[in-house]
Amino acid sequence: MTDDNRENTELDAWFDAARQQAPAPPEALMRRVLADADAVQAATARARPGLVTRARASLARGLATLGGTPAMAGLATAAVVGMWLGAWPPAALESLGPQLFDGTAAPGATYTVDLMPGAEFTAPDGGGEDVNDV
Numbered sequence: 001m002t003d004d005n006r007e008n009t010e011l012d013a014w015f016d017a018a019r020q021q022a023p024a025p026p027e028a029l030m031r032r033v034l035a036d037a038d039a040v041q042a043a044t045a046r047a048r049p050g051l052v053t054r055a056r057a058s059l060a061r062g063l064a065t066l067g068g069t070p071a072m073a074g075l076a077t078a079a080v081v082g083m084w085l086g087a088w089p090p091a092a093l094e095s096l097g098p099q100l101f102d103g104t105a106a107p108g109a110t111y112t113v114d115l116m117p118g119a120e121f122t123a124p125d126g127g128g129e130d131v132n133d134v
Helices: 009-020 027-047 051-066 068-087 091-102
Strands: 120-122 128-130
Touching: 051 068
Parallel strands: none
Antiparallel strands: 120 128
16 A cells, blocks of 8 residues: 555546546536626626725735824824924923033033942953043
8 A cells, every 4th residue: 555666557547548638617606606706707897995995904914013092192192292392392302402412511410320439440451430430
C-alpha cells in the first residue's frame, strides 16, 4: 500500500481513457447554472457599495486605528487648544516663553528639575562636569 515504486499500468490505462472521454454536462443543467449566476450577479451589482460608502468605511477603519472616537475627541481637543494658545496666548505665556528659552528666568522657574543636586558625572575621557554647572 505504501510502495511508491510500483507502477499501476492497469489503472493508468483506465484513467487515460476517462480523460479522453470527458462527459459534457446536460443542457438543462447548464441553463440552470447560468440563470443562477445571472441572478447572483444582479444582486451583487445592486449591493455594491458606492463611493460614499467606501469613503465612510475607510474613515471608520482609520478612526478605529487611532483608538476610536474617545481618542479622536482628545486629539481634536488638544489641536484646538494648541491653536488657541498659539494664536492668542495669555499674557503669562507671552512673557514666560522668552524667559525660559533666553535664560533670563529666575532660578527654579525653569521647566527642568534637578533630581540629583550636587551629583557629578564623569565622561569616558576622565573629565568631570558638575551637573549644576551645565
